Structures are given as structure tokens and as C-alpha cells.
Amino acid sequence: MQRFNLYQEEYYPSPLMHVWLEFKRSHIALVGFILLLIFCGIALLAPLISPFDPNLQNTNAILLPPSWEPNGTINHLFGTDSLGRDVFSRLLFACRTTFGSSIIIVFVSVIIGVGLGALAGVLSGVRSSIVNHLLDSIMSIPTLLIAIVIVAILGTGLFNSMMAITLALIPQFVHQTRTFVKKQLQKDYVLLDKLDGAGPTRIFFRSILPGMVELIVIQATLALSIAIIDVSALGFLSLGAQDPNIELGVVLSQSLDVAYVAPWLVFIPGLCIFLMVLSVNIVGEGFRSALRNRLSR
């Protein structure tokens, strides 16, 4: 960061600024970031952008092809589905449900996971090993199985599938937090805090947590991509969101009946999920390498 030194002061970017400067160097990561921002925008503004009501059935225009086909119209950008509903509006609302619920899932599992992980890191002996083994066992049960059991007990629905995915995502955060806290507790700065008379709560929130934020953000981007795929997969298997609730997996599975006549109805929602997950993964990867390289340059 060599600057023209007119004034007798040095410019030191903050740690966050360091990360951003490093992140910006990779163009691909930047494109992914913009894509992610677009999806955030869609999630927030879907009712304002969408040209039609997503559940409005226009029986005069059933299975219209997308607008770039010779038979398509510009009114329906991605055509209409088998009930004459505008695919573009449906996709906007579906993105909103899938993306929004995934973010909520990740947020909840970060809070619960970090809390439990801090507890598990402080504990020792039999209690700690019980907590650890319990978590390891939950971690190794496939998400779909947890979802099946929860759906069997509580019935289908977006909220229940969100619960299942949250349950499946929590252990990773607990695991990461636990190992991090265990490692930090042996360091001198924590000892210093203890000598100053700080209790375990204060040590965790004031000393350990600030150093852990980046770790959590990285893990959260990974979890977000898993959550998006899982939400839409459960929707696809009709174990998640149900019909009036528009969700990308549901939209995809509804178009399966007409897949022969209108393959784009299967292709476009899937592409949407793919792009969403891809943008999250690219941003996560860019962020990870930015953190790794920020001090080496």
C-alpha cells in the first residue's frame, strides 16, 4: 500500500479493508459477489419487481415458450407453465423463499452452534466427551434421514424442513467453535484475562469471539450453499415447502409432468438454484483465499 507521502502520516487499512482489497483482486470472486447481491436484491424486492402475480392463472396462455423462442412473447420473459402462470414471476418469488429461508437457517444454526461449541470447549472430562460424541453422531446422520424423521413426526411444510436442515447444519459450527475455543484457552492472552479477574463469559465474548468471526463467516458460506441445495431438494421431493408456497425445488418438480413438452420449465429453475449456489461458493472461496493471503502481500 505505497502512497504518495505528502502528509507525515501512514495509511493502514483495517483488517476488514485488507480482506476486501485482497478479495477485489480476483475478478471471478467479484462477479460472484455481484451475483450474490442480485439474489439478495431479488429476495428483498421480489413483490416489487415481478410483472405478474405468481399464482395468477392465465388459461389463454398455457405453456408459452420463453421470449427468445419464435413463439414466445415479451410479456412472459421465461414463458408460462402448464397452468398459465408467469414463470419469471414465479422464479422471483421462488428465489425469495429458497434464498431467504436458507439465510434464516444458517443464521439460526450459527447462533446455536457457536453457543453450544463455546460450552463444549469450556467443558472437560466426561461431560465434554458426551457432548462431542452426541454431536459427532448427529453429524453423521444424513440430512435427508433427519428430514424424513421430522416430516414423519410433524408433517410436511417449509418450516419443518427448515428445522431438519438447521439440525443437520449445527454440528459443524459446534465442531469448529469447540476446537478453536480449546486452542485459544491455552494461550497467554486468555490467561492474562483470567488474571485480570474476567469470568468465562467475558473471556469468550470479549477475547475469543472477535478472533473467531472470520472462521464463522467462512463456515457460514459453506453452510449457506448446503442449505440452499437441501431446501430445494426437500422441496423437490415434496417433503419441504408445499404448493401455494413457491419454492425453487417445488417449481422444478411441478414442471416434471410437462418435461417432454416444455423442457425449459425444468431447466430454468434448476439453473437458478445452480447459479445461487455457485455465487455463494465463489464468494466463499474468494473470501477464504483473501483471508489466507491478506497479510502475505
Add this chain to the structure above:
Amino acid sequence: MIRLCIRYLNLIVLTILALIGLSFLLPFLFPGDLLTNISGITPDSNQQREALERAFKLDKSLFSQFIHYLENLFAGNWGVSNRTQLDLFDEIALTFPATIELVVYASVVSVTIGIPLGFISGLKHHNPFDFSVVTFSIVAYSFPVFWLALIFITVFSLQLEWLPTSGRIDLLFEVPSVTGFILVDIWLSDIPNKGYAFKDALQHLILPTISVAIVTTALFVRFVRRSIMDVMEKEYIIAAKSRGFTQRQIFFKHGLKNAIIPILPILALQVSTLITNVMIVETIFSWPGIGKWLIEAIYQRDYPAIRMGMLIVSLFVMILTISTEFLTRAIDPARERGVNATL
């Protein structure tokens, strides 16, 4: 070493007991009649109901119910399915190997492609080849499995008509089920046109295997690449270099082992993701495995089937993960517990 063995044996037994306990409690949580949830039989009359209650010890305490459940479980007497009234043990013995078969082939493909690719791109990182491998892995990791499978069907089955869309083998071939693995079964059987049957079964296998394996391969590549990159920066590698070993010698003597050990438990953990993906792909390709069976069970609210299927699949995954962890600890006792490789 003996302490380690005892500890992991203890862990395995406790986890199995915990899972069995959970599956014992499930029928109490499921909606509907408890007796039907446990037995899979809807009683016609009060007499039958009482007889069933006595048979399942529902009139006794919870503890004796649990003991009874354990006895039945180990005797292979798993009750009947709600929707077909068939014995659950037989149904699972038929469907579970089909799933394992797909899991095994997919992991073989992922390991044989993913691990060498990860090593090559990690050893010479930041060159065009490495860049394309990383790009491939990020893109492939982002594919939703069900969409990928559907696209494969559209392209390779419907448009090009190269491969079949569903099932394990053409209905023309009648292969008696011995091991449950279709390729092994064909090998063991004495049907005419064995070669054709084998080829047909392979053709049925290609699409499901690839659609599951792509995602797993991408993950493996990333883990292996990161791990070898970290290992090659260690001091002992530099020391070996300064002693004049060639790059090849260093890699095979020091790099390979040290890079593989920390990723083993992570790869084992991926089995749970792999099984989720296999279960989804099974429903798309109508592969008669336990995933399709369980998802049909949930559609029809077949609670005894859900309970047993859940128990068996989670036991399988659990035992696999714990034994891999035990193996890595046994190979490298100095390694700290819980410190695994990262992406």
C-alpha cells in the same frame, strides 16, 4: 493401543445403543395409533388389539418393552410394513444392498478421479491446469444433484437415446438376488446371455453413478489439493529438498502419507452427504434402493418402515465414520483429536 481399541469399542457400542433407543422412542412421537406405529398392523377387532398389545408387551413397563424390542431386533424379527404387510427385514435386505452398490461405485469413481486430480493440481498449484481443476470443482460442487440427474436423463436418455432412464436392469433378464449387488448377482447366476445382462446392468448404472459421483469428486479434489499444498510447505519437506531428493521422491516418501491421513476422517464424513445424494438420485432413476423405499414410505405414512430404515442407514453411516476415525488414530496416534483438514 489397547486403550484406544477399548475406547472406540465403547464408543461404537454406546452410539449403537443410543440410535436403537432413539428408534425405540420414534413410534411414540409419530402421529396416529401407537400399536399400528409399532406393529404395522391395523387391528380389526378388540381381541386382536389385545393380543397384539400382549405380543408387543405394551401392557408392561417401558423398560420391558425396550428389552422386547432389542430381542426382536437381534432376532431379525423387525415387524411388517404398513403398506405392503411384508416383513421389513426381507424388504430392507432387498433394498439396502442396492443403495450400498450405488454408494460403492460412486465412491470408487470419486476416489480414483478426485484424489489423483487433487494431488496433481495441488503439487503444481497456480498453473492453468490447477486453475481449471479448481474451477471444475467449484462448479461441480454447486450442482443440485436432482437437477443434474434430470439433465442427464434429458440429454443422454431422451435426446441421444444412449442410456436407459430408470431401473437396475432390463425386465427381460431375471436375475435371482443372492448378494443384492446386481453385478455380483449376474456373475454368480447361471442365466443365458450373461454377457448381455452384464452390459445392460452397466448401462443402467452409468447415469446414477455419475450424477452422484460428480459432486463428491469435486469435494475430494478440493480437500486433497488443500491438504497437499499445506504439507508441501512444511519444514520437513524443505529439509528433504535440501538433502537433494527429487520432487518425485519427496512426494512419495513424505508428501503422500502426510497429506492423506488428515483427510481420511473428512472423506468418511462425506459418506453422509453421499448417501443423501444417492437417496435423491434413486427416486429420480427409480433405482430400487432404500432411499426410494424410504421416500415412498414417508409419502404413505408407513411408520414401521421409516423407523427401521432410519435405524439401518444411520447405523451404517455411523459405524463407517467411527471406524475410519479409529483407523486414522491407530495409524497416527500423535495426531490431535478433532483436528481435521479444511477446504
